[in-house]
Amino acid sequence: MEKASVRNALSIVKVIGKIYDSRVCVMELWESADISNAQIGGLANEIKEVREAVEYPLTRPEIFQRIGVEPPKGILLYGAPGTGKTLIAKAVAHEAKATFIRMSGSELVHKFIGEGAGLVRELFQLARERAPAIVFIDEIDAVGSMRTNDGTSGSAEVQRTLMQLLAEMDGFDNRGDVRIMAATNRADMLDPALLRPGRFDRLIEIPVPDKEARLQILKIHSRKMQLGNVEMDAIVSMTENATGAELEAICREAGMMAVRREAEKVEMIDFTDAARKVKNEAVADNRMYT
Numbered sequence: 001m002e003k004a005s006v007r008n009a010l011s012i013v014k015v016i017g018k019i020y021d022s023r024v025c026v027m028e029l030w031e032s033a034d035i036s037n038a039q040i041g042g043l044a045n046e047i048k049e050v051r052e053a054v055e056y057p058l059t060r061p062e063i064f065q066r067i068g069v070e071p072p073k074g075i076l077l078y079g080a081p082g083t084g085k086t087l088i089a090k091a092v093a094h095e096a097k098a099t100f101i102r103m104s105g106s107e108l109v110h111k112f113i114g115e116g117a118g119l120v121r122e123l124f125q126l127a128r129e130r131a132p133a134i135v136f137i138d139e140i141d142a143v144g145s146m147r148t149n150d151g152t153s154g155s156a157e158v159q160r161t162l163m164q165l166l167a168e169m170d171g172f173d174n175r176g177d178v179r180i181m182a183a184t185n186r187a188d189m190l191d192p193a194l195l196r197p198g199r200f201d202r203l204i205e206i207p208v209p210d211k212e213a214r215l216q217i218l219k220i221h222s223r224k225m226q227l228g229n230v231e232m233d234a235i236v237s238m239t240e241n242a243t244g245a246e247l248e249a250i251c252r253e254a255g256m257m258a259v260r261r262e263a264e265k266v267e268m269i270d271f272t273d274a275a276r277k278v279k280n281e282a283v284a285d286n287r288m289y290t
C-alpha cells in the first residue's frame with residue numbers, strides 16, 4: 001500500500017514507502033502518558049533536573065537567553081535496571097506541553113533489522129514536523145554500545161544506525177524546538193562519541209532508592225491493597241539496595257501470598273516472605289539487591 005503525492009502534471013513527486021508503516025510501529029507518541037509524579041517514589045530532584053533541561057528550553061527559552069547559557073543538547077538518564085528511568089520519561093511526557101516521541105533502541109535493532117538508520121532519520125523528521133517536540137530514545141545502549149568491530153553484519157547495521165543518530169543530533173542547534181533525551185542502564189558501555197559535547201552532554205544519574213524513597217515506592221505499589229497490621233518501616237529496613245522494580249515485585253508478591261492464604265488482608269508475614277523471595281531471585285540473577 002503505497003501512497004503518492006501528485007502534482008498537476010501528474011508526475012510523482014514523492015513516494016511514501018514502507019518506512020512510514022514501520023515508523024508507526026516503532027515510534028510511540030506519548031501524548032498522554034498516564035504516569036504522574038504522584039506515582040513515582042523519590043526522584044523528585046531528578047525529575048526536576050530532567051524537566052529543567054528538557055522542557056524549559058522549549059517553554060521558557062528566555063531564561064536561558066537572559067542568563068546567557070546554552071541549554072544542554074541531549075540528556076542521558078543512566079542507572080541500574082528498574083530504577084525508574086522509563087518512568088521518569090513518562091512523567092515528563094505527561095507534564096510536557098510538547099509532542100513526546102519514544103523510540104526503543106532495542107526494538108530498533110531487534111525488530112526492524114536493516115531499517116535502523118532509516119527509522120532514526122524518520123524519527124527526527126517526525127519530531128521536526130511535530131515541534132515543539134521531545135525525542136526519547138529508551139535503551140539507547142542497544143544502538144550506542146562501544147564499537148565491537150567483530151565484522152558481523154549485525155554490528156555493521158547497528159553502526160550505521162548509530163552514525164545516523166550522531167548525524168541527526170549534530171544537525172540540531174541547542175536552542176531549537178526539538179529536545180533529545182535517552183536512557184540506559186549501561187552508561188559504561190556507551191560509545192564515547194555519544195557523550196561528546198553537543199551530543200548527550202548532560203548526564204543525570206537515577207539512583208537506587210534510599211530509605212525515604214523506598215517507603216514511598218512501597219506505599220505507591222500497595223495503595224490499592226487491603227493491608228492488615230503492616231509496618232512498612234520494617235520492610236524498608238529489609239530492602240536495602242532494592243530497586244523500584246523490585247519493591248513493586250515485593251508488593252505484588254505479598255498480595256499473591258495473601259491470596260494463597262485466602263486471607264482478607266495482606267499482612268506483615270506476606271511482606272516479609274515476599275521480600276525474602278524477591279531477594280533470593282535477585283541473588284540468583286546476580287543483581288545488586290543482596
Ligand SMILES: Nc1ncnc2c1ncn2[C@@H]1O[C@H](COP(=O)(O)OP(=O)(O)OP(=O)(O)O)[C@@H](O)[C@H]1O
Binds near residue numbers: 084087183
Ligand atoms: N521510583 C519509583 N517509584 C515507583 N515505582 C517505580 C520506581 N522505580 C521503578 N518503579 C517500578 O518499576 C517498574 C520499572 O521501572 P522502569 O521501567 O522505569 O525502570 P528502568 O529504570 O527504565 O529500567 P531499565 O533500565 O531496565 O529499562 C516501573 O514500571 C514501576 O512500576
Ligand SMILES: [Mg+2]
Binds near residue numbers: 085086087138139183
Ligand atoms: Mg527502561
